[in-house]
Amino acid sequence: MMRFKFVTSNGSRGWSSDFTEHDTVANLKKDLEARLKIKRNNFIVFHRNHLLEEIHHLGKYGMRCGDEIEIVSTSDELNIKPVTTIEPIPEIQVGSMWSFRQQLIQSGVHMEIVSRISRNTDGYAVSLIVNSRYDVDLGHQIIFCGSEGRNKFGDQVADQHLFGRNESLVKNFDCNNWRTGIAIRVIRELEINEKSCHTGLATTCFRYDGYYKMMNYWSEKINGFIVWRFHLVRDDVRPIKWSNHLSMLEDTEKNKGVGPIPAIEFGPINPIIQLQVGTIWIYRSDIVEAGIHKDMVAGISTNAAGIAQSIVLSGEYLDNDDQKDDIFYTGCGPIDRKGNPTGHQKLERKNLALAKTCAVFPEVGVKAKNWKLSQPVMVIRKLSLANSPYKRSTFFRYDGIYRLIEYSEHKTPSSFNVWRFHLKRDDVAAAPWSKQLFCSDEVTKTKVII
Numbered sequence: 001m002m003r004f005k006f007v008t009s010n011g012s013r014g015w016s017s018d019f020t021e022h023d024t025v026a027n028l029k030k031d032l033e034a035r036l037k038i039k040r041n042n043f044i045v046f047h048r049n050h051l052l053e054e055i056h057h058l059g060k061y062g063m064r065c066g067d068e069i070e071i072v073s074t075s076d077e078l079n080i081k082p083v084t085t086i087e088p089i090p091e092i093q094v095g096s097m098w099s100f101r102q103q104l105i106q107s108g109v110h111m112e113i114v115s116r117i118s119r120n121t122d123g124y125a126v127s128l129i130v131n132s133r134y135d136v137d138l139g140h141q142i143i144f145c146g147s148e149g150r151n152k153f154g155d156q157v158a159d160q161h162l163f164g165r166n167e168s169l170v171k172n173f174d175c176n177n178w179r180t181g182i183a184i185r186v187i188r189e190l191e192i193n194e195k196s197c198h199t200g201l202a203t204t205c206f207r208y209d210g211y212y213k214m215m216n217y218w219s220e221k222i223n224g225f226i227v228w229r230f231h232l233v234r235d236d237v238r239p240i241k242w243s244n245h246l247s248m249l250e251d252t253e254k255n256k257g258v259g260p261i262p263a264i265e266f267g268p269i270n271p272i273i274q275l276q277v278g279t280i281w282i283y284r285s286d287i288v289e290a291g292i293h294k295d296m297v298a299g300i301s302t303n304a305a306g307i308a309q310s311i312v313l314s315g316e317y318l319d320n321d322d323q324k325d326d327i328f329y330t331g332c333g334p335i336d337r338k339g340n341p342t343g344h345q346k347l348e349r350k351n352l353a354l355a356k357t358c359a360v361f362p363e364v365g366v367k368a369k370n371w372k373l374s375q376p377v378m379v380i381r382k383l384s385l386a387n388s389p390y391k392r393s394t395f396f397r398y399d400g401i402y403r404l405i406e407y408s409e410h411k412t413p414s415s416f417n418v419w420r421f422h423l424k425r426d427d428v429a430a431a432p433w434s435k436q437l438f439c440s441d442e443v444t445k446t447k448v449i450i
């Protein structure tokens with residue numbers, strides 16, 4: 001036989017009746033119901049930070065005589081108040097985006113390198129990452145699928161339980177009024193459109209979308225295995241401009257409300273301008289304000305010496321051939337709305353500035369054997385999200401240093417002459433589409449931020 005000490009969040013203490021390891025949690029809750037004079041549906045029980053489910057036997061949780069159990073009220077009967085809140089991070093605005101998961105850790109938004117649920121030291125859920133592969137994402141509302149039980153391919157191969165990270169979500173829940181529950185930061189993992197900018201850069205990025213609170217949770221079966229579902233609703237005064245096909249709250253604020261992502265210490269940094277590969281901007285004006293690309297329209301930006309320092313691949317020129325590490329870039333010149341040239345290009349102004357970066361300049365049509373001696377050119381790609389839930393689905397990402405190998409004049413099918421520039425990536429930092437990740441022991445050991 002075994003008895004348990006119990007403690008409630010308002011400080012009440014006592015002892016339970018005698019039980020065996022074969023008794024169920026439901027029996028224990030009946031006993032506590034009589035002792036505390038509150039309905040069993042209005043409280044949940046934890047043992048060593050594990051939620052005790054009524055259907056299981058006490059022996060399943062390894063409980064021993066004299067163990068302490070914590071009773072958490074889901075109503076006002078014990079006058080229990082949340083023991084923690086999720087404080088905002090001043091530098092992080094709704095709409096902020098990142099290219100890498102490790103950047104979420106460095107910014108303090110999500111402190112887990114693998115798990116989609118991040119907890120604080122009190123065992124409450126602080127943030128979660130929504131992925132449309134597992135979750136039902138309706139923008140303002142989310143049906144989140146719990147963690148555990150998946151193989152490396154993401155398939156459900158075992159039952160989920162209300163242990164660990166799943167039970168941390170339950171701790172945030174208030175069954176009487178969902179708005180008085182504890183808020184959770186929601187980050188969406190979004191797929192980048194493979195056709196954006198005429199390139200096959202298939203990868204993902206992350207966007208912070210503010211606070212959500214849990215309205216309900218339940219279990220169901222997928223492929224014969226039990227999974228836990230958590231219904232979350234957005235509860236944040238900071239608006240989001242949702243896509244028109246979503247029937248949810250619209251952002252009526254005209255202010256763009258999103259600035260450039262603040263610099264963080266993460267991964268190799270461009271030694272010339274101290275810019276991190278994978279940095280994302282929402283608006284082109286943000287790139288101009290940051291001094292990275294000084295032209296609001298032109299794809300080639302020059303420095304004070306008249307030499308190109310950056311290019312933007314925006315997908316406007318159909319003749320561009322973007323092969324990730326190699327770019328065959330079409331120079332500046334007149335085009336129509338479909339991106340077809342409407343006149344001859346000349347090797348002057350912006351085009352000449354880009355040609356000057358080549359190690360063999362002024363030779364035309366000659367490949368530079370020592371192309372790494374060419375002057376560095378920063379490359380920014382304009383990308384779009386696949387199946388975006390937002391009104392604005394495009395953004396700009398810095399992809400590193402490239403150097404010019406060759407430039408030459410070509411005739412297009414429409415009989416216009418254009419200048420083509422072959423650039424190759426030459427950056428110490430891994431590309432955003434690379435499987436190599438910037439992950440160090442220092443990153444993974446970062447402490448949880450509430």
